[in-house]
Amino acid sequence: MRNPFSMLMQKFRDVKGKYERWKEFGAFTARFHNFGHDINKSDLVRACIRPLADQTAKAFPTVARDEALERLLTYNPNQFMNGKDFLYKVRTMYEVQNTVFVIVMRDKGAVTGFYPMNYQDYEALEDENGYIFLKFKT
Numbered sequence: 019m020r021n022p023f024s025m026l027m028q029k030f031r032d033v034k035g036k037y038e039r040w041k042e043f044g045a046f047t048a049r050f051h052n053f054g055h056d057i058n059k060s061d062l063v064r065a066c067i068r069p070l071a072d073q074t075a076k077a078f079p080t081v082a083r084d085e086a087l088e089r090l091l092t093y094n095p096n097q098f099m100n101g102k103d104f105l106y107k108v109r110t111m112y113e114v115q116n117t118v119f120v121i122v123m124r125d126k127g128a129v130t131g132f133y134p135m136n137y138q139d140y141e142a143l144e145d146e147n148g149y150i151f152l153k154f155k156t
Contacts, residue, residue: 057114067113074109075102087129095132096123107134119152 057063079101081088095104111134112118119140123131139155 063114067110070113071106071109075106077105079105090129091132097131104132104134111136119154 079088079091081091091104092101095101099107108118108120119135119137121133121135122129123133135154137154137156140152143151143153145151
């Protein structure tokens with residue numbers, strides 16, 4: 019007795035030869051493929067993300083009841099970026115990876131900087147006290 023999966027696949031094999039490539043008028047032939055592993059190599063993806071990141075970089079961050087933190091985010095979130103570059107990078111990373119992690123640097127409890135975390139992979143770990151940590155692979 020044949021299994022149902024092989025019977026279904028046989029139907030697809032029979033139908034496969036009845037199709038030909040779709041062509042438009044002229045010389046254009048439509049082809050569809052995935053992006054591969056590096057989505058940043060696609061000009062189309064970058065062209066879609068750039069306007070979103072540009073508009074986000076124009077925003078002014080507001081922090082309720084903490085003017086120093088608001089000033090830090092707006093003008094100098096870290097020693098390598100200004101506020102617009104920081105927002106641009108965060109939005110771009112969000113659109114590409116669907117999540118963004120920002121490292122908050124502190125000195126004696128006061129926030130001194132924000133650094134967007136560039137990572138390849140991460141996993142959640144729990145210690146014996148029940149605290150959850152993220153381990154990043156960079």
